[in-house]
Amino acid sequence: MPNSDSNITSDSKKTFLQTNMSLAIGAAVIAVSSGLLGYSVGHRQGLTVVGYDADAEQLVEVVQKQKTELAAMHKSLNTAVQERDVAVSNSNDLYLAVNKARDEQEQSENLGVLYREVLRQRGGIALAVQHLAIKPLPDNAFEYQLDLMQVNPGKRNASGTVEMRLIQGTEVMTVPMDDKNFNFENNERLTGRWTMPKGFTPNFIEVRLNGPATPVVRRFSWSKGQPVENQSAFLSEIPQAEANAN
Structure with a gap:
C-alpha cells in the first residue's frame, strides 16, 4: 500500500509538470521578450533625446546668428536714414541760401541800374x-x-x-x-x-x-x-x- 501511494504521488507530479510546462515556457518567453522590447524602446528613446538636444542647440545658434545679423542691418538702416535726413536738411538749407543770395543779387543789380540812371541824368x-x-x-x-x-x-x-x-x-x-x-x-x-x-x-x-x-x-x-x-x-x-x- 505505501508503494502504491508513492507511485500515485509521483505520477501526479509528472502529470502536473507536463501540463504546466508549456505555460512556464510561454511565461519565460514573454518575460524575455518584454525585457528585450523594453531595452530596445528605451535605447531608441535615448537616442531620440540625444538627437533632439543636438538639433535644439544648433537651432539656438542659428537663431542667435540671425538676431545678430538683423541687429546689424537695423543699425545700418538707422544710420542710412539719419544720413538721408541730414542730407535732405542740408539740401533744403542750401536751396534756401541760394535763393536768398540770388534774390539779394537781383536786388543789388536793380539798385545798380537805378543808381547808374540817376548818375547819367546828373552827368x-x-x-x-x-x-x-x-x-x-x-x-x-x-x-x-x-x-x-x-x-x-x-x-x-x-x-x-x-x-x-x-x-x-x-x-x-x-x-x-x-x-x-x-x-x-x-x-x-x-x-x-x-x-x-x-x-x-x-x-x-x-x-x-x-x-x-x-x-x-x-x-x-x-x-x-x-x-x-x-x-x-x-x-x-x-x-x-x-x-x-x-
Whole structure:
C-alpha cells in the first residue's frame, strides 16, 4: 500500500509538470521578450533625446546668428536714414541760401541800374579805377585784381589800355599783364599774376588808363600781407585784398 501511494504521488507530479510546462515556457518567453522590447524602446528613446538636444542647440545658434545679423542691418538702416535726413536738411538749407543770395543779387543789380540812371541824368562818371587788390602768393608771386568803371551819359563804351607800374624810389618796374586792353560800358575786371624780382620791394603801385580822353593815373601805397599757401586754380576764387590809396 505505501508503494502504491508513492507511485500515485509521483505520477501526479509528472502529470502536473507536463501540463504546466508549456505555460512556464510561454511565461519565460514573454518575460524575455518584454525585457528585450523594453531595452530596445528605451535605447531608441535615448537616442531620440540625444538627437533632439543636438538639433535644439544648433537651432539656438542659428537663431542667435540671425538676431545678430538683423541687429546689424537695423543699425545700418538707422544710420542710412539719419544720413538721408541730414542730407535732405542740408539740401533744403542750401536751396534756401541760394535763393536768398540770388534774390539779394537781383536786388543789388536793380539798385545798380537805378543808381547808374540817376548818375547819367546828373552827368555821369568819367572813367576811373574803382578798386585794386594785390594778393601775395608763394614763390614771390603776386596776383592783381583791377576793377574799372564809368557811367557815360550817352551809354558809350570806355576803351583803351592799362599800364601798372611798381615804384621803388627812382626805380620803376612795369607789371606784365596778360590782357591790358579794356572795352566796357559800365564796369570791367582785369586779373593776372606776375613774379616779383628778388630784392625789389616797391613803395607804390601806379595804375595808368590810356584812352581817347585824358589818361587816368592813380597811385596806391604798397602794403604786403601774408602769402596764400593754398592758391586757387581760378583767379576769381581768391579773396580780395584792398591796397591803401594815396
